[in-house]
Amino acid sequence: MLRQCAAAAAAVEPTDKDKEKELNAIKDRYLGMLKRKRRMRRLNERKFVFDWDATEDTSVDYNPIYKEKHQIQFYGRGHVAGIDIKAQKKDQSKFYGDLLEKRRTEAEKEQEKVRLKKEKRKEDKQKWDDRHWSEKSFEEMNERDWRIFREDYNITIKGGRIPNPIRNWKESNIADNIIEIINKVGYDEPTPIQRQAIPIGLLNRDIIGVAETGSGKTLAFLIPLLVWIGSLPKVEFAATVDQDQGPYAIILAPTRELAQQIEEETNKFGTPLGIRTVAVIGGLSREEQGFRLRMGCEIVIATPGRLIDVLENRYLVLNQCTYIVLDEADRMIDMGFEGDVQKILDFMPVTNQKPDTEEAEDENALMKNFYSKNKYRQTVMFTATMPPAVERLARTYLRRPAVVYIGSAGKPTERVEQIVYVVSEGEKRKKLLEILERGVEPPIIIFVNQKKGADVLAKGLEKLGYSACTLHGGKGQEQRDYALSSLKNGSKDILVATDVAGRGIDIKDVSLVLNYDMAKSIEDYTHRIGRTGRAGKNGVAITFVTKEDSPLFYDLKAILNTSPVSNCPPELANHPEAQHKPGTVVTKKRREEKIFA
Template identity: 40%
Template sequence: MNNENPAELEGFARLGISGALLKAATNAGFTDPKPIQAQSIPAQLEGRDILGVAQTGSGKTAAFALPILSKIIALGTRRRPKTARALILVPTRELAVQIEETFRLLSKGAHISTALVLGGVSRFSQVKKLAPGVDVLIATPGRLTDLVREGDVILSETTWLVLDEADRMLDMGFINDVRRLAKATHPARQTALFSATMPPEIEQLAQGLLRNPARVEVAPQGTTAAEIHQSVVMARTRQKRQVLSTMLADPGMRSVIVFARTKHGADRVTRDLERDGFEAAVIHGNKSQNARQKALNGFRDGSVRILVATDIAARGIDVPGISHVVNFDLPDEAESYVHRIGRTGRNGADGVAITLCDPAEASKLRAVERIIRMRLPVARDHTGEPDPRPEPRVRDMAALKPDNDQGGRGEGRAQRPDQRRRDGGKPGQGKPFPGKPGEHKAGERKPFRAKRRRFGGKRPAAKAA
């Protein structure tokens, strides 16, 4: 460090980042280290493994990218064919693309080579890029496993390993691939594992891969950013389309991600939005990588205001200035809620997260509230203003019945309270009994017997006055 310039002792210079890397980081806007960066960068520069527990949007990428680049730059540019000095494993293609962009930005002018290995794009071009060897390889576990098996990638020279969003890789079934890939790396590697939550399976994975790690936890696991204003709007499934359209008519919702639970649901929401006069793009697992990247680029440059996505894309969307996140459906896994709403309120900015909840999703809402350790306030609309009714959610949950999605009557169609069954019963009174009225099988109860006795046969003669 240059002691003649006190400014050089500020920011990332104080953490041990120097030279061209410090200059590139400053030019890229990395001036004030975030808590996870301040706690983990010095330990990694010392050669220690890292176990990081942090919410999305906390600055994890720079937390592992800067120390890795610092050490690679010190080694020089010589690389062996088909090898990678550093390997970053991530669960989704979008996240892989964003991490490579950050590495390129931070290493500008340092002659660092990077490569992406992920599904949905040409395998030939990836193999060709890896042939001379690379400094940093960012990959999804599935495609990388295939290339290692076929001998197109050699990991024995990999001395830095990062597992980002480890809990998401667990959810997607990649953990066994992760273990195999980690075993193929250099025995003396340095490892960093980052996860927003720490379920028992991830704890076991960390114990098997990390050596005396420095644990960095910048927020209790499962918590959400304080800058995000969260609320829930009670709406039946068949009402959600209208509620969402009313919300999006407000120009204040300038950049919005709408999360759906399934791929088909995401497509349906997108079609409905377009029919209602809104331009929207959609990304999910059935879309090609080129289509997903095109949609994400349109959302990033502002040409598309609304992006509809499934949970698989929640971790990979890092777009500055997202004003709102709308949960059209509550997720199956409560932890996914944290990752969904983490797309807004990033880097200290304010954000709004609104959840549309059908009474049938009450158990999922309770699971989310247990994860985030707070009760979501009920709002009337996207402004977040509280519903003035006393205990509105308790009343709504008790009064509203879930929509009837079965029986061939059309999704979301419910019976009117005054509608009666053909068998004389009330809506919801079990299945109609077979046969003619009054017939029953031996040993069965005789339903509505009192009613038949009372109303069956001739009317009783009127009594004489």
């Protein structure tokens, strides 16, 4: 019995060989640790292997069963069940379009029509709204249209709550009688500075207008002034200074010629409206001007020096003056009138000054007493450039001004072709005669730097048979007036002038400006060449430069390169002084040389 049990146990218990096999199988299954031995084929076991390449099957070309294999179609992305895939791929869009059209119900078709109609209406509305501002009425204009309008006219604004510009005279809030005069004078369209500055002025806001010379700044400050004065009682004759309240407005200009030009423009509008103007300038009798002021006037146009003289001698008071214009403010500062301008502003009453708060930008607060003598003082400053002195003046006397930039401040007009000749001092006269002999159309303005040089050059031209006159600060007022009027009416062809005629003077159709002497600063050069190419016309500016003008070569080269109608001559472009701005390059000190014995 015991022998039988031992034999059965031995049969049940696995041998060591079986255990090892089981362990290897587990390792191979879970750990992958056991590497199978590669079975080596014996030579006598070698068999022939036929390597078949499916591309070599020529039966595909002949047997249609192989050629057009059937594919099982299911519902899924890009396919329709039950229809051959090749037929779907032949004309995908047409196939699906026809298939969908067959499967759609009438209700779905109607719904699609409604959707398409809505989209079409939406597109049409968008096209209608996206029309250019010139195709829209005033009521249809939106904020985007006004932004595009300003971009089209190169208008840039700064300052809170600035009103929209005017598109044309008809749409402006200007009185009908003034519009009639504008049409009669022949100003068909407002200039960019007028479009933006007039609406601001009509709201009694302080303005800083930065625009190049010849841009129509005079009318930009004149129209709001005339609208306001038209609502006030006429200034009457005062027997004594104590009874005199003075004019309603003062316009300051740097030179007598510019003041007279503003007076002429003001009289075009003021005379039909019954608004009187008096020019207070040097060179004329102070007593006569005082008498005219005592007789009563609404607007005084003056140069700073003579106006202070008249104020200090009690020929004039500014008790009710609430509108002051500083025209060509940068030129006044350059001529040393900053102190005089501040003195004149101090003569004005301070009771009606605007508060330096948000109220100075509030339309309702500013218009509350606009059509009365007690309105807030309005200060308007027009300038071609903004030097630090002008900014300082603006910060002191203007309250929250609206700033209007037209184009690039101080940039010469792009309509003027600038020609530069690099010559010696002795070659100037010969070159000038060569240019004049070509037959240049008058009027011509020739700029020099010295009064004596202007007289000598004009006499020399007269001897050669040219009709010339001179304009400079050493001439009397009658002589200056005669020279300007002679050039304007055509009795003289050439005006030889100093920088007195470089700012603001408007002489129609000047065909040529010739800088016989280069200006002392690049700003003066810019204003000189601005005497031509005015009112949308083209012009030519010729400049003679010598080695003494080298400090301006760099700036002159930059201006010529930015002009689309001008070329910089190689002599100037390659000149050493034109390669860098004066003062920016520091020359290296030469090392001390040592001499050894």
